[in-house]
Amino acid sequence: METQNPIVIMLINMTIVFAVLFVLSLYIRLIHKIDPTAKAAAAPKAAPKAAPAPKTAAPAPVVEKGIADETVAAIAAALATMGVGFSRVKAIRVADRPAWGGVARHEGLTTLKMR
Template structure:
């Protein structure tokens, strides 16, 4: 019969961890190689050089957002939350409460029970 090399659980744990991390590093290396040779990746275009005498084009001034009854502090908090998610505040089209019929129904039932 075959005898185990060791019965020490710590040695077995170390061997298993080395195997697992070796495989993870190999998979990571394959992913990195794939990202480097990816033919579908778009190449970054260098920005066009502007003559020294001209100013950079500016974005048109956005009209003041309509708040729909919300105070400016609430609008600022929503804009900050959207910016934290990676979008710019200029991408906000409208701020309006979401339709929540389940909450309305719960409120009606709760009012009738009390």
């Protein structure tokens, strides 16, 4: 028996896909139940030793005049996100930009054609 109805074909295909996904989920659950590494992870671990407190506080970075406190806070947050301690920062200053970069930016903006 051959069918040309696209809805019936779609329903058959979706049934097959979801049946395979269900079987895969059962397989994953079975692996989680018989996982030999779970026993090793469940074993109690020795408490890690606390790191000794630093003897001296790191000096605050030198911030160039004209840089807002919000900018310093954003830089500190970005460094913390990357896992870098703010104590490693020595200075925050505006980067020197060569003149050709400004010229290229200006030329790119002024010659921009609207499509």
